[in-house]
Amino acid sequence: MIGKSTAHSVVEASAVSRALSGTVVVLYALITITPLLWIFLTSFKTPSDSVAYPPKVLSEPTVEGYCNLFTFHSRQDPDYIAHLPPPTGRCDLLARSRAWSSRCFEDAGSAGQFRGDWLRFHFSLGVSGTLAAYAFSRFRVPGKDDLLFFILSTRSCLRLPLRFPSTSCTGSSDCSIPPWE
C-alpha cells in the first residue's frame, strides 16, 4: 500500500522566513541602487538644480552635462556670440544660452584635442582594466600570484611607504604633496 508521504525537510525555510528574507533583499537592493539613481537624475539637471538646497529630486531635464562632456566650451562675450553663425544643434544652443561657445574637441585647438584624447584614453583604460580583472579571476595567467600579491600588498600597505616617492622630491616644484600630509 502506497500512502501519501508526509516527510519534510527540517531546514526548509518557512513561508514567513522566505517573505522576510525577500523583503530584506529588496530593501537592500533599493538602498544600494539609490545613489546610482541619484547620479542618473543629476546628470540631467542644470548646474544650479544639481547643487540646489533643499535638493531637487526632479527638475526640468537638460542634456547640458552630456553636451559639456563631449564638446569643448569656452566663455565668450555677448558681442562675439551675436556674430557667430546660427547654432548647429541643441548642445550649441545650450552653450550659447550660457554665454559659451561650443566646439567639437577636434575643432577647439590643442586644449580641445588634449581633452578629447584624455577622454578616449581613460575610457579605453577603464574597459581594458575591467577585462584584465575578469581574466585574472577566471583564467590561469602567467605570474598571476606575483602580480596579485603586488597589487594587494600595495593596497594594504601603510600610507608612508607609498608616499615615499612623492615625499622624497618635495623640494622641487614638480611635487604637489608635502611630506606631512
Added chain:
Amino acid sequence: MFDMVNLLTNGGPGSLTETVSITLKRAAFEKWQTGWSSALAIILFLTVFGAANIYIKALNRVKQR
C-alpha cells in the same frame, strides 16, 4: 583605479596622473560641476557595464565549446 592615485598624487602635479575617477571626484566635489560629473559617471558606468557584458558572454561561449 581611484584609491591608489588619490593616496599617492591626488591626480597631480596638475592633472598629469589624473584618472577618470579622480577627475570625476574633482569635478563633483572641488569644482561643483555636479551635472558634468554625473554625466561622466553614467557614461563610464555604461561603458564598463557594456564591455564587461560582451566580454563575459564571449568567454562563456568559448567555455561551452
